[in-house]
Amino acid sequence: MNHAAARLAAWIALAGPVATRPLAGQRPAIDSGALLPVAIERRFAETARLRVGDSISISAPGASTRRRGIVAAIYEPAPDPSTIMRRDFHVQFHLSDLAALLDQPDRVDRIGVVLRSGTNPAAAAAILNRTAFGYDLFPSSVIASRSSTTFIVVSRFHRAIAFISILASTIFLLCLMVLKVEERRRDVALLRFIGISRRTVFLALQLEATVIALAGSATGAVIAAVASTLVNVYYRRVFETTLIFSELTRGTVLFAMGLSVILGLGVGALSAWRLVRVAPVELWSRAV
Amino acid sequence: MTWHWAWRDLLRHRGRTALSLLGVTIATALLLDMVLLSGGIERSFERLLAGKGFELRVSPQGTLPFDTDATLDHVDALISALRAEPGVANVGPVLGASAFARRRETLVPLIVYGIDPDVQGIYQIESGTDLRRSDMAGVLVGAPSARRLALAVGDTVRLTGDLDPQIATGLRDRVVTVRGIADFVYDAADQPSIAVTLPLAQFLVGPRGADRASFLMIKLAGNARPDVTAARLRATMPGVTISSIADMVAQFRLRLSYFRQMSIILGTIALIVTVMLVGTLLAVAVNERIADIAALRAIGIGRQTIVRQVLAEGFLLTIGGGTAGVFLGVATARWLDAILTSFPGLPAAISFFVPDSRHLALAAAILLSAGVAAGIWPAWHAVTAPIAETLRSEAP
Numbered sequence: 001m002n003h004a005a006a007r008l009a010a011w012i013a014l015a016g017p018v019a020t021r022p023l024a025g026q027r028p029a030i031d032s033g034a035l036l037p038v039a040i041e042r043r044f045a046e047t048a049r050l051r052v053g054d055s056i057s058i059s060a061p062g063a064s065t066r067r068r069g070i071v072a073a074i075y076e077p078a079p080d081p082s083t084i085m086r087r088d089f090h091v092q093f094h095l096s097d098l099a100a101l102l103d104q105p106d107r108v109d110r111i112g113v114v115l116r117s118g119t120n121p122a123a124a125a126a127i128l129n130r131t132a133f134g135y136d137l138f139p140s141s142v143i144a145s146r147s148s149t150t151f152i153v154v155s156r157f158h159r160a161i162a163f164i165s166i167l168a169s170t171i172f173l174l175c176l177m178v179l180k181v182e183e184r185r186r187d188v189a190l191l192r193f194i195g196i197s198r199r200t201v202f203l204a205l206q207l208e209a210t211v212i213a214l215a216g217s218a219t220g221a222v223i224a225a226v227a228s229t230l231v232n233v234y235y236r237r238v239f240e241t242t243l244i245f246s247e248l249t250r251g252t253v254l255f256a257m258g259l260s261v262i263l264g265l266g267v268g269a270l271s272a273w274r275l276v277r278v279a280p281v282e283l284w285s286r287a288v
Numbered sequence: 289m290t291w292h293w294a295w296r297d298l299l300r301h302r303g304r305t306a307l308s309l310l311g312v313t314i315a316t317a318l319l320l321d322m323v324l325l326s327g328g329i330e331r332s333f334e335r336l337l338a339g340k341g342f343e344l345r346v347s348p349q350g351t352l353p354f355d356t357d358a359t360l361d362h363v364d365a366l367i368s369a370l371r372a373e374p375g376v377a378n379v380g381p382v383l384g385a386s387a388f389a390r391r392r393e394t395l396v397p398l399i400v401y402g403i404d405p406d407v408q409g410i411y412q413i414e415s416g417t418d419l420r421r422s423d424m425a426g427v428l429v430g431a432p433s434a435r436r437l438a439l440a441v442g443d444t445v446r447l448t449g450d451l452d453p454q455i456a457t458g459l460r461d462r463v464v465t466v467r468g469i470a471d472f473v474y475d476a477a478d479q480p481s482i483a484v485t486l487p488l489a490q491f492l493v494g495p496r497g498a499d500r501a502s503f504l505m506i507k508l509a510g511n512a513r514p515d516v517t518a519a520r521l522r523a524t525m526p527g528v529t530i531s532s533i534a535d536m537v538a539q540f541r542l543r544l545s546y547f548r549q550m551s552i553i554l555g556t557i558a559l560i561v562t563v564m565l566v567g568t569l570l571a572v573a574v575n576e577r578i579a580d581i582a583a584l585r586a587i588g589i590g591r592q593t594i595v596r597q598v599l600a601e602g603f604l605l606t607i608g609g610g611t612a613g614v615f616l617g618v619a620t621a622r623w624l625d626a627i628l629t630s631f632p633g634l635p636a637a638i639s640f641f642v643p644d645s646r647h648l649a650l651a652a653a654i655l656l657s658a659g660v661a662a663g664i665w666p667a668w669h670a671v672t673a674p675i676a677e678t679l680r681s682e683a684p
Binding site for chain 1: 303304307308310311314315317318321496542543544545546554557558561564565568569572575576620623624627628630631632
């Protein structure tokens with residue numbers, strides 16, 4: 001099977017507003033047969049400045065003749081993340097027209113099979129594969145799983161980067177909290193001198209850490225929302241698609257904020273404990 | 289004196305210095321990884337393409353080699369025409385196709401490369417011997433194919449091509465002898481590939497393969513420039529696509545722009561974290577010692593000395609954390625590379641994280657500058673605080 005046809009297998013020479021491009025130094029002669037109706041995708045129509053009804057000339061790679069075609073329709077392809085980076089232009093023919101153009105009659109890339117209601121796709125594929133010769137049958141779920149491998153890899157990469165980022169953020173947060181609490185040595189020593197208990201001082205410092213963690217994570221969520229919007233606007237424009245590139249779900253926000261608050265509380269408690277376990281006289285002497 | 293002072297001050301607060309160093313270490317590791325990622329795969333791809341010494345590729349109009357199943361026709365004439373061009377030293381054709389090997393009652397699918405053994409750049413022999421140009425009964429198998437078919441040098445295997453599902457038979461059949469085991473440099477991991485001579489591959493493909501090739505590889509003469517030769521060939525042969533290595537790397541870069549952009553964003557964040565971390569630590573250190581600094585200034589120590597001392601502290605933190613960060617970064621790069629190289633269909637020889645001395649030097653310079661820059665505000669604060677007022681307010 002030839003899957004060139006699934007892409008833009010036919011070599012298209014545009015007539016009219018775009019210059020005709022000859023093959024291997026020789027321009028294929030035009031076959032005077034009937035016009036081939038083709039549907040072209042919107043992006044290609046805009047790039048080549050084609051409209052419905054425009055004529056084009058079409059040839060397969062290496063063909064000695066060209067065929068006249070007519071733009072019968074302009075369509076918007078369904079957004080497909082697996083082909084978005086290729087930036088190919090897509091054109092659709094009637095199957096028989098494309099087979100004739102490619103000089104490959106009675107050939108297709110793949111065949112979709114609709115099973116009777118209630119038939120198990122995996123069992124049907126297994127039975128049919130026993131007699132298959134030169135081809136394979138796959139249930140749609142297997143094809144979906146295989147074609148999503150790329151995104152699974154990207155997802156694993158994102159998780160790894162997220163792990164490193166969380167580690168870096170934790171250290172950063174710990175540093176800030178330690179520095180911030182250590183700055184309060186003199187205040188803590190004074191509070192302890194006037195009789196405030198270790199527990200109360202600890203809780204006060206912990207409360208402060210909680211407020212900072214909550215305020216920080218809320219600010220982070222707002223920044224993430226803005227960044228996510230900008231990413232979507234930018235990449236949708238770059239790739240001329242309606243795909244969603246960055247999705248900030250409620251679950252993601254809650255997870256990030258929850259993690260941030262837990263980390264803030266943890267490192268706040270650690271820093272506060274380092275301070276309150278020291279005797280007030282020693283704290284005072286370190287502070288001055 | 290400056291360095292000694294800075295060192296002593298860092299040692300005075302070992303806990304927070306250690307935490308800051310840890311923070312800078314992780315930020316540096318992330319920065320290093322992103323620098324390696326930003327151009328690593330392009331460098332890796334470029335090395336892979338240039339490794340066998342072929343500077344140009346010729347593929348069907350509008351395609352890159354093996355990007356589609358489209359093939360070049362009248363290949364013999366095209367090769368002759370190309371060989372006659374000035375600057376072209378040699379031309380090697382490659383036809384990629386599917387075929388099957390019979391193993392007992394089953395057909396094992398294989399990727400077949402049809403090549404000219406005298407002018408090829410897609411494999412290197414690991415054991416056995418290479419094919420000869422006229423060899424119509426020999427095959428080179430890759431390690432994955434040899435494993436699947438349990439083949440060794442000297443074994444024979446029946447290759448079948450041009451299958452016809454309607455009559456459930458292969459229209460082209462040939463028994464071949466394994467001449468050698470080859471390492472196919474552009475193959476994905478575990479890709480079952482074999483190589484035969486171009487005429488045998490064309491025979492296995494059937495009528496659709498007659499006088500055809502998927503692409504041609506051009507080796508240039510010593511003094512020929514790839515860009516100039518490619519431009520001239522494009523002008524004389526507009527029906528095919530002539531790609532230099534730079535052209536293909538540019539296309540590759542376009543398709544993988546996501547990783548470059550991501551690395552720039554994450555690298556910038558890592559730098560910001562470093563600046564904030566070092567800056568915060570120095571600001572706190574200066575605040576703590578603002579009375580000492582005011583006293584030093586009162587007895588005549590110059591502002592430049594104070595500034596140098598604060599900046600030296602930032603420099604030491606960055607150097608210490610940065611050095612540890614390089615080791616951590618190399619380890620995490622290997623981990624991330626193992627994840628990304630599991631992309632389906634990616635040549636096994638490609639790596640996403642490739643060190644490059646120029647980029648590493650640039651990253652080190654940026655990191656050190658960031659570390660020193662982080663000390664600017666604390667240093668400015670230290671030397672501009674009013675002496676008398678500071679001494680009065682900070683008096684115990």
